[in-house]
Amino acid sequence: MILFENCRLFDSLSGELHEDRHVLVEAERIKEVSDRPIKAAGAEAFDLKGRTLMPGLIDAHFHAMAADPDFAKMEAMPRSFLHQHARNLLEAALQRGFTTVRDAGGADHGLAMAIKAGLIAGPRLFYSGRALTQTGGHADFRSPEAGHSGVCLCGQGSNVFGTIADGVPAVRQAAREELRKGATQIKIMASGGVSSPSDPIWNLQYSEEEIRAIVWEAQSWRTYVMAHAYTPEAIARCVDFGVRSIEHANLIDAATARRCAETGAYVVPTLVTYDALERFGPELGLPAVGLEKLKVVRAAGVQSLEILKAAGVSVGFGTDLLGAMQVHQSQEFAIRAEVLSPAEILRSATAVNAALLNAEGDLGVVAAGALADLLVVDGDPLADLSLLEHQGAHLPAIVKGGRFVKNAL
Numbered sequence: 518m519i520l521f522e523n524c525r526l527f528d529s530l531s532g533e534l535h536e537d538r539h540v541l542v543e544a545e546r547i548k549e550v551s552d553r554p555i556k557a558a559g560a561e562a563f564d565l566k567g568r569t570l571m572p573g574l575i576d577a578h579f580h581a582m583a584a585d586p587d588f589a590k591m592e593a594m595p596r597s598f599l600h601q602h603a604r605n606l607l608e609a610a611l612q613r614g615f616t617t618v619r620d621a622g623g624a625d626h627g628l629a630m631a632i633k634a635g636l637i638a639g640p641r642l643f644y645s646g647r648a649l650t651q652t653g654g655h656a657d658f659r660s661p662e663a664g665h666s667g668v669c670l671c672g673q674g675s676n677v678f679g680t681i682a683d684g685v686p687a688v689r690q691a692a693r694e695e696l697r698k699g700a701t702q703i704k705i706m707a708s709g710g711v712s713s714p715s716d717p718i719w720n721l722q723y724s725e726e727e728i729r730a731i732v733w734e735a736q737s738w739r740t741y742v743m744a745h746a747y748t749p750e751a752i753a754r755c756v757d758f759g760v761r762s763i764e765h766a767n768l769i770d771a772a773t774a775r776r777c778a779e780t781g782a783y784v785v786p787t788l789v790t791y792d793a794l795e796r797f798g799p800e801l802g803l804p805a806v807g808l809e810k811l812k813v814v815r816a817a818g819v820q821s822l823e824i825l826k827a828a829g830v831s832v833g834f835g836t837d838l839l840g841a842m843q844v845h846q847s848q849e850f851a852i853r854a855e856v857l858s859p860a861e862i863l864r865s866a867t868a869v870n871a872a873l874l875n876a877e878g879d880l881g882v883v884a885a886g887a888l889a890d891l892l893v894v895d896g897d898p899l900a901d902l903s904l905l906e907h908q909g910a911h912l913p914a915i916v917k918g919g920r921f922v923k924n925a926l
Contacts, residue, residue, distance in 0.1 A: 518543050518560035519889075519919065525897065526550070527571035529868035529882050532860030534899060540570060542889040545919040549885055563914075563926050569897055571863070572881050573616025573640075573890030573917065574905070575870035576846065577785050578764055578835025581607050581642070582623030582677060586794065586839040589658040592676045599677065603628055606843050607639030612909045613847055616890040616917045617641040617870075617880055619702070621743065621764065621837065622648035622656065623678045626699045638922060641890070643874055645704035645743065646695035648679040649688060649731060653715045654722045655706035655745055657681055679706070685730045688723075692734040701874075702762070703735045707744040708751035711794070711811050718747050718768075718814060725758055732759035740875070743785075747814055749773040756782040762873060764835065767791075767814040769821050774828035783873045784830050786822060787837035789849040791815040797842055822856040833873050834866035847906040859899045889919040893926065 519542040526538040541549040541557050549555055584602035585591050591599065603624065610618060617640050620628075624644040631637045650656035656679025682691035692703050707723055709716035716722070723731075728742075735742045736759075743762035744755045749770045752763050756777055763777065763784045777784055794811050825832050834853075836846050853862045871881025879888050893914035896904045904911040915923040 518548075518557055519916070519921075520555060520557050520560040520562040521570055521891075521893070522554065522562055522564045523567065524565040524570040524893075525567055526883055527569055527863065527898070529572050529864055532858075532864050534569070534897070536567075538570070540883060540891075542891075542916070542919050545889060547883065547885055547887050547889050550883060565893060565926075568913070569894040570883060571892050571894060571898065572867040572871075572883055572887075573892055573915070574614045574866045575617040575619070575834065575874070575881060576610065576615045576640075576836055576866075577619045577762075577833045577870045577873055578621045578787050578837045579610065579615075579618035580623055580837065580839060581618070581620050581628060581639075581644075583839040583843075586842070588678060591678070592658055594677075596677060599623075600628065602840075604631075604637045604639070607632070607637055607642070609843065609908075610846060611638060611640045611915065611917065611922060614892045614905060614909055614912050614915060615640050615846065616892075616915070617643070617874070617876075619643040619645075619835075619870075619874060621645055621745075621835075622704050629699065640917070641880075643701040644699075645702055646698055646700040647677070647691075648704040648706055648745070649682055649691050649695075650679045650706040651722050651727075652681055652683050654679075654681075655708070655710035655716060657715065659715075685726050688727045688731050689734055692731050696734065696738045696740075700740075702740050703731060703742045705731055705742055705744050705760075707746040707755050707760070708748055710745060710747070711814065721751055721754065725754070728755065728758040728760065752777070756780045762833070765814070765837070766825070767817045767821050769824055771824055771828065774824045774830055777825075778829045778831075781831075783833050783869075784825055785833035785835040785873070786818065786825070786853075787835045787849075788818040788822075788852045789845055790837040790839070790842070791818055792848065792852060793838055793842040793845050819852070819855050822853060826857065826861075831869055831872070832861075832865050833870050834862070844908070847908075850902045850905055854902055859902050862902065863898060889916055891916040
């Protein structure tokens with residue numbers, strides 16, 4: 518057992534701080550939270566002396582297998598090589614305080630098994646498997662000049678990050694294949710993107726019939742669909758067809774944001790990736806076509822937060838960083854602070870993301886019965902969000918599942 522005494526507690530449901538709290542952890546869960554001292558014989562006690570105790574952070578748009586910003590280059594790398602990169606990226610994320618990540622394409626059952634077995638000291642992993650894309654969609658990384666040779670289509674095969682499937686029978690098969698292999702949600706590409714060579718940002722991807730078929734397959738497994746979508750039209754189509762989680766949404770407008778709020782859809786902005794791609798993309802190998810498309814979406818990112826907030830949308834926290842740029846994961850806090858309060862940002866990265874992951878009561882909260890994923894912060898993160906930056910330097914303790922993964926108390 519672990520007993521944290523005299524801590525300032527961040528309540529991720531209300532966004533408030535509570536002074537002089539005591540938290541008892543037994544096995545992998547929180548047994549008790551009290552405003553009075555807790556007596557627990559045999560517990561390892563730590564007097565936090567006013568430090569902040571908060572839930573572990575959740576990144577709802579992570580890419581464990583993204584070793585390089587050039588996806589076409591990565592597709593030529595052996596999967597075993599990419600897994601070694603994934604181990605480094607996952608372990609570094611946990612040391613930054615991210616005790617849970619939702620992978621948005623590429624991670625698989627093997628990585629999840631390795632984490633559960635302790636072979637990788639990484640966060641809890643919710644994985645989508647391979648993203649579903651149409652021919653010429655955002656996960657089709659062939660150059661426009663390439664033919665079909667070497668690429669297996671429509672359920673007959675796939676690349677590392679996506680599987681190309683066209684038509685209702687093919688998308689059903691592709692979704693079922695990822696769900697069979699344990700995917701915790703299905704990812705689809707519903708608009709053009711920055712890193713793919715053939716599709717402009719405004720491109721609409723997948724028909725209504727295809728999206729509804731994928732949504733049905735996910736719901737039949739009691740899960741949901743997350744969709745890459747930038748433009749108002751692409752986003753509106755998705756939420757109208759049953760998609761639950763919209764990724765990026767940089768170009769969203771007020772009417773579409775209201776539609777997201779009405780349908781209960783979540784939106785997960787990933788603003789730090791555009792900042793990092795602009796600063797470091799050229800030297801790290803982002804293709805020229807990606808740099809041109811980046812200009813379209815980067816400038817609108819912060820404004821999208823204002824639009825989403827005004828509409829009352831449930832806004833999740835994601836980063837979408839690739840390769841070496843993942844070191845900037847915690848910079849997402851500073852970018853969002855241009856529009857949102859610290860409490861709103863921390864709620865997105867804890868309680869809101871937990872609800873998005875269908876893990877309410879288990880993750881993203883410090884409460885009796887919840888999984889003991891906890892951070893000790895050397896200060897008040899509501900007064901100084903930068904305490905969550907600097908690669909975990911201001912996190913003297915990180916607990917995942919009731920066990921210390923870092924303890925400098």
